[in-house]
Amino acid sequence: MTAILGISAFYHDSAAALVVDGEIIAAAQEERFTRKKHDAGFPKHAIDYCLAEAGLSIEQLDHVGFYEKPLLKFERLLETYLSYAPAGLRSFAKAMPQWIGQKLHLRREIRRGLSDRYRGRFAFCEHHESHAASAFFPSPFDEAAILTLDGVGEWTTTSLGVGLGHRIELTDEIRFPHSLGLLYSAFTHYCGFRVNSGEYKLMGLAPYGSPQYSDLILRHLIEVREDGSFQLDLRYFNYCQGLTMTSSRFHQLFGRGPRKPEMPISQLDMDLAASVQEVTEQVVLKSAIHLHEKTKQRNLCMAGGVALNCVANGRLLREGPFENIWIQPAAGDAGGALGIALLIWHQLLGQPRPHLNSTSQLDRQHGSLLGPRFTESDILQSLDEHQAIYTRYDDAERLAGDVAQLLADGNVVGRVSGRMEFGPRALGNRSILGDPRSDEMQSVMNQKIKFRESFRPFAPVVLADHAADYFDIPHGHDSPYMLLVFNVAKSKWVESMSGMTETDGGLQRVNEVRSTIPAVTHVDHSARVQTVDAVRNPDFERLLRAFYDRTGCPVLINTSFNVRGEPIVCTPADAYRCFMATNMDVLVLENVVLKKAGQPRAAEYQAEEHLSQFELD
Template sequence: MPQPSRQHDGAMNVLGLSFGFHDAAAALVVDGRVVAAGQEERFTRRKHDAGFPAKAVEFCLRQGGVKISEIDRVVFHEDTGLKFDRLARSALSRGRGGIAFLSKACQHWVSDGKFFPKALISERLGLPRRRISSTRHHAAHAASAFFCSPFDRAVVLTIDGIGEEETFTVSIGEGTRLTKIAAVRFPHSLGLFYSAFTSYLGFEVNEGEYKVMGMAGFGEPVCWKELFALFDLSRPLDFRLRQEWFNFYDPEDHMYSGAMVDRFGPARVPETPFALGCAAGSVLSPENRRFADLAASVQRATEEVMLGLVRQAVERTGARRVCLAGGVALNSVANARIQSELGVEIYVHPAAGDSGCAVGAALGAAFAGTDRAHSPRTPLDHAYLGPEFSPAEVRAALEVAGIRRYRTYDDSAALVDTVAERLARHRVIGWMQGREEWGPRALGNRSILASPATAAMQALVNEKIKFREPFRPFAPSILMEHAAECFACPAELSPHAPECFMLAVRAATAAARARMPAVVHADGSSRVHTVRRDSNPLFYDLIAQFHRRTGIPALLNTSFNLRGQPVVGAPADAIETFGYSGIDTLVMGSYLIDKEDLV
């Protein structure tokens, strides 16, 4: 890595960028440490915003106290030349229809500046091109997982839909070095397999995969072996996916073929009602049962493929520590099975999807050509990397919204006591505190919170507050020391365990099913979020106070947003969401506003 060419404070400042497909983001790394990261959608309020992350860059620089002129290197998350080469080869293989598709793709690439991302970045940031470089998409994924992990040595797997041409890679991470040892290329893709069935089941690709996981909890995996047989895993660290059920070459059409419809029947129409009574044991219509069973089968087959690939990687390398990234690594059921059944320690980057490539691109460049003694790594033991807002900014937002009635608390203990009392009375709280989370999971700083004590709360939050599908489950945020009592978690969890980032699903105990039914899914599982006082003291104290009042050491926690909207980014967003939803009380920093205060 070249040394800084200008005189500043001596720090090496690297800016990572991910944009052009979905979930654009920026991240700032200073001397190998991630100091800020943000997703553009949180600033622009456009869900999955793919555009140049100008506002995210502005935030990162401000948070890090760095001027754009002090950036030593800007790194883009993919090689667009390789990506277009794959698109062109795929299109031309389809004959006349492919040529039409390629022509349209070229127009989009020109208008969006995708052919020359370095020129676009140089123009938007006002930096010379010599400071701008690019990496490979899966290399960025791998760097985000390994360099943020606490492991000195690990095997690193990246699994997604597709990067430039790779869909799966295996690398060895040692110190500050990553060495790729295996890769699978398009069209053989576990991520695209899952997305094709996401489309078939009536959900939006790159948005609805987690809905398939939720639907799976109502079904039985009756045909998982048939789906698993589509994958040939006979060669170590490699796989092939039979293509007859899929249509990966025309992204503007369905990702599934007529053969899939012939086998499983008509696809689900989007927005079709599903499982309006979502308690365990609910009776589904025959049609909904068909879809739920298929979702369960897709999920199980995906888990088995992931287990097989990780098992092969562990056997090949001898590593007992595993790092995961790529969109498929957000499959929290598979993550828990990898831990439990393979007996390995795993780390999953909290923003495992494409946004996380901004962090990986920057870290990869920061550690290029270094050794561990020269550039010690800083493990990421929390995900609070986004913006926070001062009391003055919160008050200004309240004034702009015309809200004159509110309470303020100088003592955080008094605030926690007040909110815990309301939660115990089954009030729903909008909770905005500290720095925003990095990644798709709300981890207690941009959260909607409620008591998990009644099953009715799950239906209420889905229907009246989030306005989303009634079958969607909610997560428990539970005090770390009580997790093993309520869920099938390891007795001791490291600060980097997937449970700390809401990235592992665990079976609920009988006691948990009885005491907190609102956070136990129809199949008896929960996507667990363990809370440590040293990582989020205010949120920990709130759960602890609720525990003292109710005997329940957990809260229902879901992201602070309405269906189809990004998680709230600024106080104005929180106020707007509060006004449009059934949330009873909004808490922003030390300010507490009741719904009655809006009148």
């Protein structure tokens, strides 16, 4: 037996992953345990979980890998600061203490984090190698082209390559400071959202605007070539030498400074979101076309933070040259922990990839359900400590039927079932669910449960065998990891009753009914679709099918089980607190169901949560 631990830490979204004899056993982000969003500390809790899941001790680890090369990253930082000196002095002074005290001594830090009980060697790979490995090795493909895009690793911001059998090779790259991810983050910052966490808000805002600034961006900010390579005009940016993303020249180009988070969102913000989204899609599409011409591969694997741009991914599937696309569900830095573990097994040790079991596996990611699960005794003990009132079920079909009926009756249901998801998307096991047919559900869930911006769309989850009835999904494709956007099928559209048209601007369009599933239909008739099948997640499929049997609708709202400023819930205690502090109606913890009515101390929990949430964000 060979046990390999992969670690990503100290930058953004620390995580751990454990691979044993080539099988992915466990993976989790540290934030889920510490309850600190995007926790960048050493992933001690995630490591402890992974080892416990496998029944292993630290001493039984054969290899430990880190997802990037810190000395190479340090070289880039020093070279950048020296190039801009003395302009980058403040940024340099802020970064150096952590580098000198921690990041330059990663072997020491990791050994210390492993309680000085690990005596083996360490492996370090380049950042984009870990992305590429996380994309290709868990995929269902024996061979595929590989495309990774993010802000920056050590030097690389974009890489192209190919995976064959149990090996990957990266052949082309674009290097810092030219970065598609940093371009998108610059607009995220300029439109008033937080960099490294608000990019998906910018993507959700884009359909409210018009891409009228796309040409301006292409003329001034980024030169995009036909092969998808690009170069930024660095005079418009400040991330090389300063503590902000954009420069005064950027602000002059668009006629104002960055929006402050508390200020109203303007039409300019919406149009800029639409414009940079359009430019991003062009770069991704051109890069993929070039990669296809270079590799002649039918399949494409993707990872890196930009690979979480599900609108670009959907367009690539529709318009791009590849027959099949597989995207790592934990495409950001957290997925690097899984990438380095798999890279050690396949590339360093030369081991073949495990064969897929056609009856129980559709890829090697195990539905990305790689986190902890909790027993009935764990759940009952936690609930009894809170004197909660609940109903326990022994029959899975009856449980699914009763919960489906509660959803059909208009209740909002929090669900904790099975293993927690690895990656930023809740895929049914740590989810808040609702009826998509309700024209009020989006605003109710945004304002009274998630405590977030009203324009943010919710994603639909749909039975895989009914997906094509409701969404324009290309034949033969699915979207199990909620990483692709498709249009709602025109047969489900309804005529607007408000008199507004597609050219009408403003966030006032947010509550307009556009389809028979209005709560999951975005302003441009798009939806970030998750398909559910009985292979990857049979329990969730059972619930969704029970809802379909009662309503004739195979679709539910699926949003992550958390509120603004908090990570997705992990434990029953996390779920109970979130349930009690919001206007959620029902909580399902495995085979235990709680209804809000009659629960003790509800008012106390809600007062506490409302206070803390608006301090957090």
